[in-house]
Amino acid sequence: MKKEKTESNHNDDLRHQAEELLKDSRNELVGSETVDGVDAMALVHELQVHQIELEMQNEELKRAKLETEDALTKYSDLYDFSPIGLFSFDQQGLIQEANLAGAALLGIERRNLMNRPFYRFVVPKDRNSFDEFCKTAFETSTKQTCDLSLLRDGEPTNYARIEGIAADDDSPNGRQCRIAVIDITERKKAEEKLRVNRDRFRAIFDRAGMGIVIANEMGCIEDCNAAFSEMLGYDKEELLQKYFKDITFSEDFDRNLGPVRQMVAGQIDKYQMEKRYMNRDGREIWCNLTSSAIRGENGELVHSFQVERAVKRQASKVIHC
Template sequence: MSEQAPSQQTAREQAEQELRDSPREVPATIQDPALLLHELQVHQIELEHQNEELRRALQETEEAHRKYQELFDFAPIGYLTVDRMGLVQAVNEAASSMLGMQRSRLTGRQFGAYIAAEYRGHFTALMKRIFESLDKRVTEVLLLRSDGTTFWAQLEGAAISKEGKPGDSCRVAVIDIHVQKQVQQEIMHLNQTLEQRVEERSAKVRELSEELERFTYDVAVDLQGPLRHIETFVDRLGRHQEYDEEALRYIEHIRSSGERMTILTTALLSFSRASRMRMRSAPLPMDQVFKDVQRKLRPQLKDRNVRLTSDPLPVVQGDSGAMQLVLRELLDNALKFTRDQPDPRIHVYAQDLPREHVLAVSDNGVGFNMRYRDRLFNVFQRLHNERDFEGAGVGLVTVRRVVSRQGGRVWAEGHVGEGATFYVALPKQPDELD
């Protein structure tokens, strides 16, 4: 009452002022008190003012309702008001058009009836979550049109607040996502098709690779016999006959070519065996692997003043035989390219990365130009003259092949005249060995 008193007083003051400004004639009555007449006139004017205020408020309310109704009716997406039981209380033109039914036929019916049977559980769960709080909830369903066709829709719902709590009804927005869903399904189908094709191609590549490895192995084995015969006959020719200088040069050329072919076939056999060797992943202490390889290298180290050192090395997941082969090839490579150094140094160390153990073999040898680093791991590729450094160009290829079969990777860094470092990264949680 106290809150309304000021407005009532104002209305009375306005009424009294208006009465003073333009007195109204009232038919005289017998014994009609002037005070009573004044009060009646004031109340009449006061009521007229209040009525005018109510009429303006009603017009504003009706205008706001009209604007809201227009927004509701002509919104580009579907809107519904649904009660706790799932009954449609109100629906706009967009939702009516989506479902292909008149608004009057939709009102009062279960909205779940227009959802494909396999997705009605989604709508039931959505309604339950909507009335648990005032937060917006979302789900995707397949809706049914009146002609029996279907389309994908996203439902976004929120309870209508009543005294700060979910009331007895909610607003549900219906967004047509049929095109987006079709695109998603097409992308999924294409991805599945692509994965299948990749698997088929990968299987074909593996099959061809295995066939090539078998062919390489067979060729290398078959060449060894004829090469031994060539070397034997050339040796006999050189011992039992007198030849002029040109003939001797030819014989020496045949001998050196045969030796080169023997080196190549031996390297191919080693690479083929490394590619076909059986592997078993297990915890492998690289400190012990280093000691084993170092012991096997003693004959090569005996006549050289090489400082071969190692930091503490980690336990990795890998195959023992494979990792001995990797470390042996890398150390052989380092020994070869530090041959002309007055103070040759080779150091083995490790780096611990979040997902990998990285092993490194560093030397202070001749190094290489980083522009050609990709050629290091290609078969028969050499960055240095064959006359200066022997070899077939297969050792580092073997390293890459063996490491890749264990899910790892290899790379190298170096500078001409400043040495090189070769890195082997092995995953801490490898997949099944290739």
């Protein structure tokens, strides 16, 4: 109803403009003639108005056609020269459209991709994930995402993130799934490198012969290795419930607070000292301590990383708790 009202108003505007143009351009006709009871001047006027309306409508159609062609050209440029791969495939998984980046990603000329199954460019181990992606996309018409490896010349070359959604299409094939294929190879390599470094650090941390402890800014123990647990005679799970003050020899606690406060204040990032811990039996354990700050983006202390090396002292006390 709203559309019909808009078109009616548009036609009224065209007629008004046509009458104004006719009023400005015509010569005044003197007198009035009647043909078979019809006012000739009124008839001529009506025909002239209608002619001008048609000319104006034709001009509007030409302008709309040019605007549509311009928009189509811009869309085509955006699609073809997008830096990420774009594909459309039907419910059989056959490629119907592809842009230049998509063709380059698969290493095949675009015209040779048409009506080829997209799954053939997915490594075999990831094809079940891709099938599930397609099934869910067509069934739900909601955005779906999956990560997989792609084949190029039959060899795995790229990691890709696929994001897509199924939609109705005017083509003979009906509904299509439109996907964006984002190359995440470099990110995957970085993640793998990070994993290797994390595993290496974990191995060094766990197997080191000296005690290593990680604590938060409040002095609560968040992680420790086997050497530290054995040195104090506690299970690791027990130590993770404690603060440093719970295991520090009472006479050394205040002395230890000075450099700790300096580290929290950002005045120092590292300190060394000898201090005494109490083991499970209440016996003092002398250690050579090296503590380093781990800071956040704004320089705040997030964790402290401590390496503890037990040192021998002739005298030892037993503290009875």
